[in-house]
Amino acid sequence: MTFRVRPVTIEHHREPLGIGESAPRLSWITDTAIPGWSQRAYEVEISNPVTGELERTGQVISTQQVLLPWPGGTLASRASRAVRVRVWGKDPDPSPWSEPTSLETGLLDTSLFSAQAVSPQLPPTGSAGEPAALLRGDIDLSQQVAEHGRILSARLRATARGVMTLHLNGTTVGKDALNPGWSSYAKRLRYRTWDVTGILHPGANALGVHLADGWYRGFLGFSGLRGLYGDTTAAWVQLEVLHADGSYSLGGTDGTWRSMLGPVTRADIYKGQSTDTRLLQHGWDEPGFDDSAWTPVTVQELDPAVLVAPDAPAVRETQLVPAIGQLASPSGATLVDFGQNLVGRLRVNLPAAAAGQTITFRHAEVLEDGELGVRPLRAASATDEVILNGEAMVWEPEFTFHGFRYVQVDGWPGKLDLDALKAVVLHTDMVRTGDFSCSDEQLGKLHENVVWSMRGNFLDVPTDCPQRDERLGWTGDLMAFAPSAAYLYDCSGMLTGWLADLAADQHPDGNVPVYIPWVDVDPSMPPLGAEAGWGDAATVVPWTLYERYADPGILERQWDSMEGWVAAMLRRAGDQLEFASGGFSFGDWLDAAAPDDQPWAARLPWQAVATAYLAQSARIMRDTAQVLGRAADEQRYAGLFERCAQRYREEYATPSGRGAFPSQTAYALAIRFGLLAPEQLEHAGSLLAAQVAEDGFHIGSGFLGTPHICDALVQTGNAATMWRLLLQTECPSWLYAVGMGATTIWERWNSLLPDGSLNPGGMTSFNHYAFGAVADFLHRRVGGLAPGAAGYRRQRIAPVPTSGLSWARSELHTPYGLASSSWTLEEGAFELEVLVPPSTSAEVFLPDGSEPIVVAAGKHRFSCAFQEQEAARSAQAFDTV
Template sequence: MSFRVVHLKTEYVVNPLGLDESKPRLFWRLESEKRGTVQSAYRVLVSSSREALDRDEGDQWDSGKVVSASSIQVVYGGKPLQSEGQYFWKVQAWDGEGNPSGWSETAYWTMGLLDRGEWKAGWIGRKTEANVVMQPSPHVRKSFGIAGKVKRATAYATALGLYELRVNGEKVGDLFAPGFTDYDKRVQVQTYDVTPLVREGENAVGAVLGDGWYCGTVGFLGSKVYGERPFFLLQLHIELEDGTKQIVKTDSTWRTARGPILYSDMIKGEAYDARLELAGWDRPGFDDSGWEQPDVRPGYNGLLTASIEPPVRITETRRPISVRRTDAGTFIYDMGQNMVGWTEVKVRGARGAKITLSHAEMLNPDGSLYLDNLRVAVQQDHYILKGEGEERYEPRFTFHGFRYVELIGYPGEADLDTIVGKVVHSDTPRTGRLETNDAMVNRLYSNIVWGQRGNFLSVPTDCPQRDERLGWTGDAQIFARTASYNMDVSRFFTKFMWDMIDAQQPSGAFTDVAPDAGWIRHKMWNTRLNWFAPDNAGWGDAGVVIPWTLYLMYGDTRILETHYGAMVRWVEYLKANSDELVRPSYANYGDWLSIDADTPNEVLATAYFAYSAKLLSRIAGVLGEKRDEAHYDGLFRDIAAAFRRAFVDAEGRIHGATQTVYVLALQFGLLEGEQRDAAIRHLVDDIRGRGDRLSTGFLGVGYLLPALTDSGRLDVAYALLTQEAFPSWMYSIKHGATTIWERWDGWTEHNGFQTPSMNSFNHYSLGSVGEWMFRYMAGIETDPDRPGFRHAIVRPQPGGRLTEAKAEYESLYGVVSTDWKLSPDGAFRLAVRVPAGATATVVVPGSGARVDGEPANAAASPTGWTLAWQTEAAATFEIGSGEYVFESVIGAAAFAR
C-alpha cells in the first residue's frame, strides 16, 4: 500500500514510560510515493491491552473518523488515565481522495504514579563521614524474594543528587539521573520496565549515589547548594502472573556502605579506588550484614514529576588521533575534537598504583595542558589499581570539557589504544544536516553542532569546562532556533521552561540562570552596595522567546497555554519597571562580549521589551486571546514609538551606533520608513568601515545576518560569514577551533589567550548563525500560520563564494530538504523534498524557471505544483509533498547591491 501511517510517538517520544500528563499528545507521520499526499481524516484507537487493540477495540478511546489534516499534537480525548496504566494505540488515516491506509503498527505509553499518596517509599542516604570534605559515594541495597512468575515489574526511581540503579547485577537507566532541577521546587522521577531482570526467587536491587547538582559543586555558586548529602527514592512495583502485587520500597530495612568512589563532583572530578570494590553487592546472595542501616530523610516538600527531559547518554566513542610522551613521563593525547564527557582508560599495574587523567581544551605554547581558564574547576579523575590483570576505568558522576588528555602515573608505555573518549550529552537526536562546497563553512557548521552537543546536558549550560556550567537563559534564547534545526530539542526546552518557571520571581522577573541554584542570592550578595534587579535584558526574555520557538518548530501550542500567565507577568514586570516605556540601563551584561562596540544597556533593554511584547501579542493570537492580542500589539507599537523618540535621531542614527542597536531595531520592527532605510545604511557603513567585520556580541550576533538579508544586503551577510580576519567565525577555525568559542578573541595571534577568568573554547552562543544558515542560505523555514513545518517556506539565497549548499531538516512530519547548485554561467538548480502530509511555498531566484525540466509557463500542473507568480527576479510555486527539481538563470545583477 502506497499510503502508510508510521513513526508513532507519544509526547514526542517513542513508547514513553511513566507519563504524568493527563492528556498526552499523539504524533504520527505519513509515507507515500505519490506527490501531493495529504491526510484528510484520521482515526485513533487507544486500548488498555494489546489484545483488545488487535481486535480493533478502543476501550479507552475511539476517536472515530475525524476530518482533519492534523498528524502532530493530537490530544488524547478518551477515558481518564490511571496510575501505572498501560495504553496501546494505533492510527488509520485517509488521504486526500478519501482512500484509507491500513492500521499503523502498535505504539504504547505507560503512566507513572499520579497521586503523591501512592508514594510509600522513604528517602534513604548514608550518614556523613566525619572530617571528610568530599564524601564517598554511598551504595544502597535490598534483597527481596518473589514467590511466583513475574508478569510485570516497574521501577520508579529518583534522587536528591544522582543515582545509578542496579537490578540483579545489571545497570538500569541512563546517566546523571534524575537531571538538574531546582530541587527545592521539583525533582524528576524516572520509570523503568525491569520485567526482564526480576525473577522468581531471590532478587537484589541497589543504587550508587552521587552528589551531582544537589550537594556537589554547582558552578561558581559553591557546593551543598540544596542539601548536605544525596538521598535515594525507589518503588519497585511487581505484578505476578496470578495477580498478586508486591512493592519493594526504600526504607530503613535497606543497607548502605561506602564503596570505591572516594568522591564524585561535577566540577572537581572523581576519585576511584578499585581495591574497595564490593564484588557482587548488587546481586542476590551478597552478605550485607556488615553494612550500615541507612539514614531516612523525614520527607520532601517539592514536586515529584515525571521526567520530561531526554536522558543523558554516551552518544559516541572517539579514539585519540595522536599521543606523545612528555619529558616528565606523562602522555598527552589529542582527541582531535573539543568534546564533553570523559575518558575511559585500560591499564595493568601493581596494586595501589595511582593514575590520573587530566583534561583541557587547549595546549600552552610549550605543549602542556592549558588549565588557567578552568578557574577552580578540577578536570581530573584518579584511579587506584587493584592489581588484577587488565583493568578499565571511567567515571560515573562527573564530566569534563576537553580536547587534550594528560595521562599521569601510567605504568608502562601508553599508546593510542590506552584511552578512548566518551561523548556525553542529553540525547537529543540529530534532525539537521548541512553541507556546502566551502570546507570552512562546513567546519563552522560542525563547530556549531559540537558546541550544542557539549553544552546541552540536562540544561543548556554556558560552558562545560570551568566552574560554571549553569543554565544561562540569554545564551539559550539566542541559540534556541539554531538548536531546534540541529537536534530534536522539543522535550529538552520543555523541561528548561519549567526550570525558568521555578526560578521566576514573585515580581514576574525571569532570572539569568535556571535552575536558579541560589543565583539570585549570589547576585544580591555581589551587588549589595548597588541597586539590585533580578532581570537582564535578553536573558529573562527567554521566557517568551523559547516557547515561541517551540511553537514555530514543533507546532506546540500546549507550551504557550501552560506558560501564558508567566509570560504575561514578565511583560507586565518590564512595563512596570520602565519610564514612559523606556527601560533603565541597569542590565549587567548588555550585548555580552561584543568587540569594541558597547551597546547602551537602555537601548538594548527597550528593544527586547518591545520584542517580548510583540511575541506575546502573537502568542495571544495563537491561543485565541483576542483582547490580549490587541493589547500587547498596541503595547509593542507604543514601545517602538518610545524607542524612536528616545534613541533615534533625525538622520536615523541610533544611540550607541553599534551594529547591535541597528540589528535589533531592524529585526524587532522598531523603525519605520526612512528611519529603517537609514538604519540599514548605518549598519552597512559600520561593517564596511571595519573591513567587512562584525562587532556584535551574544545578543546581536544571532540577528546580524538575518537583518542584513531581510534588508537586501545578502552580499554583506555572506562577506561576514566567510570573513577570515579577526574578528570572525572563520578566524577561530583558521586557528584550529572545533567548537564555537565564547569570545571572538579567545585566542589571537597578537595577544595569545584572553583573560583566563572568562575564556571558554566551547560556548555555543556565537553559533546562533546556524539559524541563518538553515533559514536563508539553505532556505528551509517554517510558516508561523502553519507551524511545525506543516507548511514550509523554501527560499534559498545563494551568494558569496558558495556555489552549492544542501540541507535537510527532520520535522515532525518528516524530512524537508533542499539542495542547490549555482554554475559559473548563472544556471541555478534546486532540488526540494517535502514530506507526506506537508506542503511548501518555494521561491526560486532568477528568471526562466523550469520545474522537472519543463517550463513553468502554466498556473497549475497535474504533477503537484502551482505557479503562484513570476517576475524577472524570482518565481514562486506552491507544492505538495514529494521531490521536485527547479531550474532558473541568475544574472550577475542578482548579487549586486
C-alpha cells in the first residue's frame, strides 16, 4: 500500500484520557509519496471496548480531515472508545485502517464528583514561603473485589488549590510537575486523570498528596503579596475502580484523611524551596503506615461546577541539561554555568556527608561584575536549600521553578563534581512542530533563542518572564507572539485553555485584564482602561489558532469574549474614535527610543496605536463572522473597520501617507493593518524605509510595532531595507543580543549594555519572548512558508532571498503533514525545493517576478535567476496579514 493513515487525534489533546468533551472532534494525517494525492473519502469506525459495539460512518465522500464533528453517539462520563479511520484517494481501494486511538471521557456529570476537598492544619512559618504538607488516606478494596469481581481498571482524578505531587502505594503518580497548574481558580479549576490500574492493589491501598502553595497561596506578582486566591491550600483526589461486574468502587479525600509537616520546610515559586532530608517520612505513602500522630484534615467547600478537564498537556521535564563549567566569583563564591538560560530546577546527586550540613543553590540568568546577577530578580530570591541526612540521594525541589543559566552553590561538602548537578527543563509538554534554519549563523541563533524563550515561558501559562517576581500571563506579550508560538509548537490545547480563562476573567463590561489568569497583584495600581494591544489578545489569539490549526470551534467558543472586547475598546474610543478620555496606556511598550525608566514613552502616541489595533480587531471580527456564517455581524464589523481606518488616515497620516508622528511603528501599523488608501501606501512604505535609514537601520519600535516592521517593508517593496534592519548587529537590534552571548530573547533591546553591565532600570529580564515575534517573519518570508488557507490547507511559498544568505529553510508539521520550503542562492541562481503535504496545495512565488505557480501535494523544484531589486518588487506581490 502506498499510503497510510496515522492514528486519529482527538480535539487538541495529546493524551485523550479524562477529556471534557462529550462529542470530540477528530483529525488525521495521511502519509504518502504519491504526487498530487488528495483524500476523496473517508470512513470512521468507533468501537466500545466494554460492550464490543461498533459504529461506522460508511464511506463519506469528503476532503475534510481536520477537526471533523464526532460521528458517533454522544459520550457519557467515563466512556471509553477506540477510533480508527481509513481513507480513499482517486483509486477505488482504501488505505488500511489506522491504528486505533483510545479515548476516555472524564466526569461530564458534576454529580459524579464525590470526593471532598481537604486542607492540612499547618502553622505558617514566615515570609520566605510556607511548608509543604503531606496528606494521606487508606483505601481497602478487599470487600469490593470480593463482591464485584476483579479490578478491570482504575482512574485517579485530582486537583488542588496549590500545587501537588500524587502518590499511590509508594509510587509517584505520573510525571507531571506543579500540578494542576494555574487557572482562574474560582471559575475553572482543572483536574487531571491518571490510569493507575497497574499500581493499585486488590486489597489495602494508600493514597498520598504532597501539597504546597504554588500560585494559589504563594507569592504572586511584583508587590510582595501572597495568598491572593485564598489563605488555605486544599487537595481533591478521587479514585474510581471499575470491577468485572461493571460497578465502580470510589474512594478519595474526605474527613478521614490525616496530614502533617513533611521534609519540605519552605516552598514557593518565587522564593524557592527548602528541604530537610532528615525529616523524610519513609513509607508515608504505603499501606500500613502508622499515621496516628498525624493531624486530621479539614474538609473544605468545593463547587464541582468549577472542575474542568484540561485542554493542554501537563508541565513535565522535557530535557536534562548538564553543567558546562565552574567559575569562582571575585568574592570567592562557586558558580556553575549551564551554558543556556533555561527554566526549571536542579537535580542534584547529594553526597553522603555529615547530617545537618546545608547546601544552598541560588539561581540567576546572568553575571554582574563576575558575581551572580540577582538584581533583575527583584524580590524573587530563587534560592533552594537542602539539609543533608548523611545518606547519598538524588534530590530535586518539586514545588518551584527558576529562570537561570548560573547557580551559586554554597555549603557543598568537599570538592563539587559538576556531574552531580543537572538542570531539569520544565514546560508544558507540547509537541515541537516547526523549525527554521539558514546560512547566517547569527540569524539561526536568534531563532534558537526564540525557541528557548517560548519553552521557558509556556509553563502552564504563557508568561512574560519566568524568573523575577512577576511571571504573569501578560496578554500583550502573547498577542504579539502567538503566530510564532503556533508555528514552533502545537500549543493549540494550551492556548485554548488559556482563552477559556481569559473569557472567565473578562470584566462584565468586556474589558480584558492585562494578564490572564487575573488576580489583583497590586491593589495600589489604578485600574486600567481597555488596553490596546493587550486586550486585543481576545481577538488575535483565537484568530491565530483558527488560521494555523483550522479550528473554527475556537472562534465560536470565544465569540462573546471577542465581541465584548471590541465593545470595551469602542467605549474607550468614544463616538468619534478619538480616545479623548486620556488616562494611562502601555502603548508601544518598550519602544527602542523610550528612556529606561519610562518604557511607555514611545514615539507614537498610544491613541494612534489604539486606533490601529481597534481597526485590526474589527477586521478580525469581520473575518470571524464570515467563517461562522454571521452575515449581519460581518457587515457591521466591516463598517467599523472602515471607520477606524478613516479615523487613522485623517488624524495620524497626511493625504500623501506621511505619519503625523513619524516612527517605524506608525508606518508599519498603517501598512500592515490596511489603514491607508491605495494612493498613500507606496509613499508610506518609502517613508518607513527612510525612517529606518534615519534610525541608522536600527529597530525603532516596541512590543506592538515590532512584529510588523519587516513585513511592512517587504510589502511596500523595501526588502533591501528590511535585510539591513534584520541583520543589524548594533544596539538596538535583534542580533545585538546574539552578539552579546544571549541564549534567549531579552525583554529590552538593551537588557545588557554594550560594556557588559546590566540595564539600570528596575525592569530587566533576559527571557521574554515578545521581541521574538520576528520568528514568524523568519518562518513566512525568509524561509518562505506561510498559511494560504486555514490550517495550511493551502500554503503560500514566497521566500524573500538576499545575496547575504546562501540558503534558508522553513519546515512545519501542519495538520495535514510535513510542509517545507527550502532555497539556495549561488552566483545569481535561485533554487527552491517545496514539499507539499497530501490533500493540500501550494501557491509558489518566485523572486523573479513571474506569475505564481499552483502545485499539488508532493516534492517540487523551481529555479530562476536572481536579482536583488527584482526580488524586492516580486516580494510586494505577496501579502498576508
